[in-house]
Amino acid sequence: MDNLLSWLIFIPFAGALLVGLLPDSKSLLMKIVALVATCIQLVLGLLLFVQFDGSVAPESWSEAFQFVELVPWIQLKVGTIGFLQIDYFLGVDGISMPLVVLSALLLVIGVISSWNLTQKVKGYFMLYLVLSGSLIGCFVALDFFLFYVFFEFMLLPMFFLIGIWGGPRRSYASIKFFLYTLFGSLLILVVMIGLYLSTGSFDEFGNQVNTFSLVQMMDGRFIDSTLLAPGSGFYLWGESLRYWAFVLLFIGFIIKLPAIPFHTWLPDAHVEAPTAISVLLAGVLLKVGGYGLFRICYAIFPDIAIELAQPVAILGMISIVYGGMVAMAQNDVKKLIAYSSVSHMGFVLLGLAALTSEGVAGALFQMVSHGFISGALFLVVGVIYDRTHDRQIEGLSGLAGKMPKYTFFVVLFFFASLGLPGLSGFVGELLVLIGAIGAESTNGLFSRWIGMVSVLGIIISAGYYLWTLQRMFFGKYWTKESAWDAKMLDLTPREWLMLLPLAVLTLLFGVFPSLLLDPIENTMQFFVESLLNQGQTYLNL
């Protein structure tokens, strides 16, 4: 199928338009439109997974992408600088492909999970579909400008989705979310301007043509003696401008990821967001941050990535351990999962910092598997919340006897999240730790103890998950308010429909990790090699 990626982006936009045109009373029809649009997205996503050719071993980034679409969009003559070229440039490689498929899946599940919505249905599904399109757009855009547009375009729907359909403190949480992420994205904007003014080529008339193409930036087609060209000799406060550009990008993306100390918006947003939005937030939106680190921060600034490997790894380690410890102190299950997300995203930082093929592949695997697992965990909490409108751990006890099927899923996902072998969470974390501990002997970027301390994170996560299980699900059956008793029924068919696919995938990727690791292997290999080579070259300039 031609233009597969464009279809993936624009089908939800078309769906949003369609929902907007329906009269207010037809709420069921709106839900069906949303479901159909996201289902088509899922089918296309699976098609992408199947058709993706993992055997391509690229020599440069310009060869690494498949399903490429390139249409010139804007060409401007900018003052005396030259020309500015913005393209509608899409493509996927081993980094973005799994994330696209993951998003497509979670988007469908999100629609199913919001099926019982009764309030302002039209606005909800319009925003939801706009969000879906922009999310996919973010992962497949290969033009920095296009990426940035999609990146910002996610904020507004998310702001309203949390702010209108959220919990009691929704307005606080939504503003906080918006401010944090907008701050991050403006840091990215500054670097984007610098990068495009530093990247490009000359056309046949000798005019300078500046481009936003991420591929050219990753391949290092910098214009000599511009501010962000390697070895250009521009310094600010004792460090090169490339160093500061990396730092700005890094902060911009770890706000989204999120990592300590920029994580505080996440618990608030998660607690207040409706279940489906929590699923998307944890499952997909956080991955945009990780993806940005891979694609932009690391691939374009490999020299600084090498220079700063140790601090980044330490930051990852702190996120892992601190996030886990804070999670243990939580009484609200959603908050607990939010902090555990911080902890698990720390593994992404750690694996990426290691720049070994295990570490990097592990980081990507961790992102995908965390997408399934955290999405599922929020759904699981949603099940309780739907019944009781309360999420306190103390409020319930001994649910295992009353809701055995539900408890089965809870146990499965808790164990997956704490890294039980055989489930997908284990693979990612194991690979990351192998990579991190091995970094000292392979490329010597940072010392062993960082990885070793990070192992603690797994133990801590076992601590809080098992403790939660014990308090809520085992022991004598008890509910805080007697009115809840009647509502404590086991899973409905709709809930089965949401949880089962995620459970199967968690198991599948846990037992056969090669399903995911094989197609991305070549890209990961190339990512690591080119980063280390390029980085050394740039550093020697």
Next chain:
Amino acid sequence: MLADQLQDILGSLSALSFEIGLLAGALLLLILGMLVKSRIAFKIAYVVVLIAGLLLIRFEDNGLMLFNENLAIDDLGAILKALLVFAGIWIVFFPTSENHGSEFYFLILSVIVGSSFMLSANNLLVIYLVVELTSFASYTLTNFNFEKKSYEAGIKYLLFGGVSSALALYGASILYGYSGTLTLSEFNFGLLENDYFLNVGMLLFVGGLLFKVSIVPFHIWVPSTYEATPTEAVTILSIVPKIAGLVLLNRVLDSLDMMGQSWLLLSITILGIATIGIGTLGALRQTNVKRMIAYGAIAHSGFLLAAVLIPYQNGLQAFVWYSVVYSIMNIVVFYLISIFESKGITEVHQFAGLSSKEAYLGGVVVVVMIALIGLPPTAGFTIKFYLFTMMWEWYQAVGDPWMLTYLLVAVVSVVFSLFFYLKVPYFLFLKDGQNQNYSRSSISQRAIATIFTLLVLWLFFSPEILNNIANNINFLDW
């Protein structure tokens, strides 16, 4: 000799057909006001005058000196005159503009004429005269709501304006004393650059202009004036004199030869940074929508000033981009304010829960506010992006750390501006409130708002048209 001068005057008059046309139209409008009492007739006459003026605008690729170099016309001026007229036309659609007599439109036309002269003034005294022409009309417009508040604002505006124009006049006299000429393009202070008294003169004269374009610390009149003035007049005040004043400022700075490294240029740069900062921070605490937008407009002045400070073609191109989109955004935001004002809604909290009755217009408000913040996919993002590009380029060219600071402050201010611009959508959609008596906006109102909103979106997706305009202007170095 005399014959030559007469020839010059006669030849020059024909080049001023736009200004003369508008002036004649303004006078006719006053006479019409004595004969007819129909409000609609005034509006129609006003629009006819503006459109006639639009047709009279003259483009001169290579520029033309008029009246013994007292005035000069060029492409940039012509384009911006068209923009001023365009901004002027839309105010007749404002729902709050129902009760104005012919004198109101006369004054608006005076502001537009004064501002178009500002675009061509090349002589210190002419500058003084046309700035006063614009200002006097503006002072009077401020009082047209005939309330206690508007008198207060009018007096405030008048006092500030009077003092700053007196100081500017003093500054002009110093400049004249040093140079021996009133003509800007003949200034040559190259050797005297560090003379203390000359610098004072420059500062005073430039200060008078900074007052017109609401740069900190000359911005104090802005919020209360915007709040008390009829919304359609605010639209004009926030666009027309500001754009003209900044072009004039650019020319004055150019001719004072301060584009080199002088402390005066540095202090204006710092004032620009302060303008963005104070405009943004001041808006945070506002509860009245017009005051809030007024502070936002102050911040926008800081952005426009950055474009003025970047020398040569690059800065002016960014300026053209910014001013076109800024005008469109301001027209639509004040149009929306006017719609809500006509239903008695002026405070932010009054918007609470309106989305249940006004969901569509609420959506339009969101897009417009997003544009004012400067987020994609709106042209508000494009212009900020373009401006930041030019600032980065200038920083790369000369390595001036203040330009980098300017850029960073401008970027950070966007985060803060999110906070206040989003207040209205926030109350509209996120808060619950009682609006029993609220009557929905009419279809025509929604249609006009939609047209402008689509324009803001369209200019994001295909900015080529703006780029063509900006690139076809032959920027002249006077």
